[in-house]
Amino acid sequence: MTQHRPLRDWLRRNLFSDAFSAATTVALVVAALCWLPDLIDWLLLQAVFRADAVACQAANHAGACWGVVAEKYRIILFGRYPHQEQWRPLLATVLLLVVIVASGRGLLPLRAMLLAWAVTLPVFFILMGGDRFGLQPVGSDQWGGFPLTLLLATLGMLLAFPLAILVALGRFSSLPLLRGLCRSYVELVRGVPLISVLFLASFLFPLLLPPGISIDVLLRVLFGIVLFAAAYLSETIRGGLLAIPAGQHDAAAALGLGRWQAMRWIILPQALRAVVPSMMNSAVSIFKDTSLVTIVSLYELTGSLSLALAGDPEWRSFHLEGYLFIALIYWIGCHAMSRFSRGFEHAAH
Amino acid sequence: MPAQRWRNLLVQALIAAGLLALLWWLLDATAANMRERGIRSGFDFLLEPAGFGIGESLLPFDSGDSALWALAAGLANTLRVALPAILISTLLGTLVGLGRLSPNLLLRKLCAAYVEALRNVPLLLQLLAWYFIVTDLLPAASKALQLAPHVFLSKSGLSVPWLGGDGGLIDLPQRGAMNISGGAAMTPEYLALLLGLSLYTAAFVAETVRAGIAAVPRGQSEAALALGLTRLQNFRLVLLPQALRGIIPPLTNQHLSLTKNASLAVAIGYPELVSVANTTLNQTGRAAECITLIMAVYLILSLLTAWLSAWLERRNGRWADHS
Numbered sequence: 193m194t195q196h197r198p199l200r201d202w203l204r205r206n207l208f209s210d211a212f213s214a215a216t217t218v219a220l221v222v223a224a225l226c227w228l229p230d231l232i233d234w235l236l237l238q239a240v241f242r243a244d245a246v247a248c249q250a251a252n253h254a255g256a257c258w259g260v261v262a263e264k265y266r267i268i269l270f271g272r273y274p275h276q277e278q279w280r281p282l283l284a285t286v287l288l289l290v291v292i293v294a295s296g297r298g299l300l301p302l303r304a305m306l307l308a309w310a311v312t313l314p315v316f317f318i319l320m321g322g323d324r325f326g327l328q329p330v331g332s333d334q335w336g337g338f339p340l341t342l343l344l345a346t347l348g349m350l351l352a353f354p355l356a357i358l359v360a361l362g363r364f365s366s367l368p369l370l371r372g373l374c375r376s377y378v379e380l381v382r383g384v385p386l387i388s389v390l391f392l393a394s395f396l397f398p399l400l401l402p403p404g405i406s407i408d409v410l411l412r413v414l415f416g417i418v419l420f421a422a423a424y425l426s427e428t429i430r431g432g433l434l435a436i437p438a439g440q441h442d443a444a445a446a447l448g449l450g451r452w453q454a455m456r457w458i459i460l461p462q463a464l465r466a467v468v469p470s471m472m473n474s475a476v477s478i479f480k481d482t483s484l485v486t487i488v489s490l491y492e493l494t495g496s497l498s499l500a501l502a503g504d505p506e507w508r509s510f511h512l513e514g515y516l517f518i519a520l521i522y523w524i525g526c527h528a529m530s531r532f533s534r535g536f537e538h539a540a541h
Numbered sequence: 542m543p544a545q546r547w548r549n550l551l552v553q554a555l556i557a558a559g560l561l562a563l564l565w566w567l568l569d570a571t572a573a574n575m576r577e578r579g580i581r582s583g584f585d586f587l588l589e590p591a592g593f594g595i596g597e598s599l600l601p602f603d604s605g606d607s608a609l610w611a612l613a614a615g616l617a618n619t620l621r622v623a624l625p626a627i628l629i630s631t632l633l634g635t636l637v638g639l640g641r642l643s644p645n646l647l648l649r650k651l652c653a654a655y656v657e658a659l660r661n662v663p664l665l666l667q668l669l670a671w672y673f674i675v676t677d678l679l680p681a682a683s684k685a686l687q688l689a690p691h692v693f694l695s696k697s698g699l700s701v702p703w704l705g706g707d708g709g710l711i712d713l714p715q716r717g718a719m720n721i722s723g724g725a726a727m728t729p730e731y732l733a734l735l736l737g738l739s740l741y742t743a744a745f746v747a748e749t750v751r752a753g754i755a756a757v758p759r760g761q762s763e764a765a766l767a768l769g770l771t772r773l774q775n776f777r778l779v780l781l782p783q784a785l786r787g788i789i790p791p792l793t794n795q796h797l798s799l800t801k802n803a804s805l806a807v808a809i810g811y812p813e814l815v816s817v818a819n820t821t822l823n824q825t826g827r828a829a830e831c832i833t834l835i836m837a838v839y840l841i842l843s844l845l846t847a848w849l850s851a852w853l854e855r856r857n858g859r860w861a862d863h864s
Contacts, residue, residue, distance in 0.1 A: 206646035213645040220647045253678065369553040373560075383843035384836045385801035387815055391835070395828035399574045400567045476661070483663035487808055494666055509677060515670040519662045526661035 245506040253509075260510040261517045264500040268518065271336015271496035277328060281339040284319040287312050288342060296532050316343070332410040336491035336499070338521065340410075344492065345479040348417040352478075355418065356425035357464075361455065363430055374426075381423035386481055389416045394488040413485050421478050428470045432463035472533035476526045483522075493518050571829075586825045587612075593820055595812045597728050608821050615817030616838060622734050622813065623800045629739035630799060631792070634746025641751045652747065659744035665805050667741055672733035672809040682720045691715075691724065699727045730811035734803065742799045749795060753788035754780060786854075793850035797843060804835075814838060 208214040238255025240247045248257035270278045291312045295305050323329035362374035393416030398406060436459050444454035486495030497514050501507055575582060591611040594604045599617040602610060640652035676696055680686060685695035691713045693700045700714035703725035714724030757780055765775040804815035815835055822831040
C-alpha cells in the first residue's frame with residue numbers, strides 16, 4: 193500500500209534522512225529550547241525600549257536596553273553634524289540611496305541614470321557642506337555617521353572603477369614597462385593592510401604636497417580608499433578579460449577593428465558584464481571597510497557610535513545594543529548588495 | 542615592424558621620465574615640508590630606546606629596548622594571534638562549510654545563518670563588540686566563570702592550564718580571592734582579537750569550502766557510491782582530493798587577509814605590529830619610515846605565503862595526479 197504523505201516525506205528527507213541527521217535534528221532542537229527563550233527574553237520581553245537610563249540600569253542586562261538607540265540615534269546616525277541642520281544629511285542620504293537603488297534595479301534608462309548621478313552627487317555635497325543657497329556652512333570635519341559611510345563607499349567604488357579598468361587594461365599592454373607598473377601597483381596594494389594605506393593617506397599625503405597646499409582629511413582618506421579598492425577591482429576585471437574566448441578577439445580583428453577598438457566595443461563590455469557579481473563582492477568589502485576610517489579619526493557610523501556612548505557614563509554600559517544597531521545597518525546594506533549580485537547572476541544565465 | 546618598436550620604446554621612455562619627474566617633485570615637496578616643520582628623517586630612531594611599554598609580549602621587552610626590538614615584538618604578537626586564529630578559523634569554517642551541504646535542513650540553515658550574519662558585518666565592529674563583551678559584561682576575576690575544570694573566563698581574560706609552572710608538569714590556574722593565578726592567561730585584548738578574527742574568517746572559509754566541494758561534479762559521488770564506497774570513504778577518497786584543488790588557493794588568500802586584518806588590533810589596543818608602529822610613529826614623528834616598515838613587513842609575509850601556496854598547489858597537484 194503506497195500512501196502519499198507529503199509532511200512525513202518532507203520530514204524524512206530534510207530532518208531524519210539517516211541516524212546522524214536525526215541526531216543532529218534532536219540536538220539542535222534541544223539547544224534551541226534551552227537558548228531561544230533566554231534570547232527572546234533579552235531581545236524583546238525584558239528589553240527596555242524607552243530612552244530611560246534608570247529603567248535600563250534596573251534591567252541590569254537581563255534585558256536589552258534599546259533605549260540607548262532611542263536616546264542617541266541622532267549622534268549615531270549623523271555624528272557631530274549640527275543638531276538643527278540634521279535634515280540636510282538625512283535628505284542627502286535619502287537622495288543618494290534612491291539613486292543607488294534605482295541604478296541597481298535598472299529602473300532608469302542609461303542616460304537618465306547618468307544624469308541622475310550627475311545631479312545627485314553635487315546636490316549631496318551642497319546639502320552636506322552648505323555655504324550656498326542660504327545653507328549654513330558645515331565643515332567636512334563635522335560630517336559623520338551614516339552619510340559619511342555611504343559617501344565614502346559610493347565615491348570609493350565610483351572613482352575606483354575607471355582607475356581599475358585602466359590598470360586592468362594596462363596589464364595587457366604591449367609595453368613591458370606599463371605592464372610591470374600596473375602589476376607592481378596591484379601586488380603592492382593587495383599585499384598590505386588597508387589600515388596602512390589609510391595611515392599613508394592621513395599622515396603622509398600632507399607631506400607630499402607642496403607647502404601651502406593642503407587637502408581635507410576626508411578627501412585624503414577617500415583617495416586612500418580609492419587606491420586600495422582599485423587594486424582589488426582591477427584584479428576582478430582582469431579575470432573577466434582573461435575569460436573572454438580567443439574567438440572574440442579573432443572575430444573583432446576579422447571585422448577590421450583595431451586592438452583597442454576591439455577592447456572598447458567587444459571585449460570590455462562582455463568582461464565587465466561577466467564580473468558584475470565579483471565587483472559587487474568588492475563593493476560589499478569597501479562598504480564594510482569604510483568602518484576603518486574611524487581609526488584615522490573620521491566619525492563614520494562606527495566612530496560616531498563611540499562618540500555617542502564612550503563619554504556618557506549613564507549610557508556607556510549599553511555599547512553592545514549600540515553595536516547591534518549599527519551592525520544591523522551594515523548587514524542590511526551588505527545583504528542588499530549580495531542579493532542584487534545573485535539576482536544579476538540568475539538573470540545572466 | 543621596427544617603426545612600431547621605436548615608437549614603443551619612446552612611449553616607455555616618456556612614461557618613465559614622467560614618473561621620475563613626479564617622484565622627484567613629490568620628494569622635493571616632502572623635503573621642503575619636513576624642513577619647514579622641523580621633522581627629521583631616517584631610520585636611526587630604530588636603534589634608539591623605544592620609550593614606551595608593550596602590554597604583553599612574546600619577546601622580552603621593556604621601554605629601554607630599541608624601537609626595532611619593539612617592532613619585532615609587535616610582529617611576534619601579530620603571529621601569536623594570527624597563527625592560532627588561522628587554525629581555529631580553518632577548522633570551524635570547514636565544519637560550517639560542510640554543514641551547509643548537509644542533508645539536514647536545520648543544520649544547513651543554521652550554518653547559512655552563521656555565514657550571512659558574520660560576513661555582512663564589518664570586522665572592526667565585531668572586534669569592538671567582542672572587546673566590550675569581554676571587558677564590560679563578563680564577571681570580575683574574583684567571580685570568574687569556570688568553563689571547565691581549571692579554565693576560567695573573566696573581565697581579565699581567559700586562563701587555561703599550561704605546561705611548566707613551579708614543580709609540576711602542568712601549571713593549573715587557581716581562583717584566588719581577588720584574581721586568578723597560574724596557568725597561561727590570555728589578556729582581554731588578545732581574547733577579543735582571537736575570537737573576532739577566527740569567527741569572522743571562518744564565515745569566509747566556510748564559503749570557500751562549500752564552493753570547492755560543490756564544484757566537484759555530482760557524477761563523481763554517484764559513481765563512488767555505486768562502486769560500494771561508504772559516504773565517509775566517498776568524501777575522503779573521492780570528493781576531498783578533487784575539492785582541495787579548488788579550495789587551497791582561495792583558502793591561502795583567506796589566511797593572508799586574516800593576517801592583514803590582525804592590524805585592526807590597533808582599535809582595541811593589542812600590541813601587534815601596526816599598533817606598535819603607530820605608537821612609534823606618534824612618539825618619533827617618523828611617519829614615512831614607520832608606514833614603509835609596516836608595508837614592507839606585510840609585503841614580505843604576502844610573498845612568503847604566495848610562495849608557500851604555490852608549493853602546496855604543486856604538491857596537491859601531484860597527489861591528485863597519482864591517485
